[in-house]
Amino acid sequence: QVQLVESGGGVVQPGRSLRLSCAASGFTFSNYGMHWVRQVPGKGLEWVAVIWFDGSNQFYVDSMKGRFTISRDNSKNTLYLQMNSLRAEDTAVYFCARDRGFGELLRYNFDYWGQGTLVTVSS
């Protein structure tokens, strides 16, 4: 069965960096676009970024462009989110999610989600 397991969250000081990972299993990871979505505790969902199935393209929500980098290692079936210059407002649960499309066809909606990893930015 499809499984997505995030890790790497924790408490980090403002201005520091953190890298999140999402280990995928139960499907051919290299065939699917992947996304990061975040949720401030008690609030709604916010899309962060997408990466193509082969890593050839990445797109970000404007507010995170330049600070966050999405990447993937298809040989390790793992998705990453490098977060730099973290701010208090980046405190959230970060979910990885699989795009419902296949290969080059991205559908920009999500059929499987991980359980999320909590990032707390605080001094």
Place this chain on the structure above:
Amino acid sequence: QSVLTQPPSVSGAPGQRVTISCTGSSSNIGAGYDVHWYQQLPGTAPKLLIYGNNNRPSGVPDRFSGSKSGTSASLAITGLQAEDEADYYCQSYDNSLSGFVVFGGGTKLTVL
């Protein structure tokens, strides 16, 4: 302020029908992009409930249905059950500069 607008809360008694609205604009729903719905039970990850406006993934009961018209969409739940109590989010694609994927602010469904 979410790009898609949902009511903060709705409620209904067991067995009743409830609807949740999702209002967008000409850069997302009104531009013809599909609407998708997710259910988030307390303390869990979101789950795809409806995709492509009115399609249910395997395993989702037919009590859940979606529709779309103009710049709005709706999720209907019939035969309300206690386990339907959750947060529901609509989602679409947006062709403006701010981003690709947009969500509604979420609607808390309370089963009375």
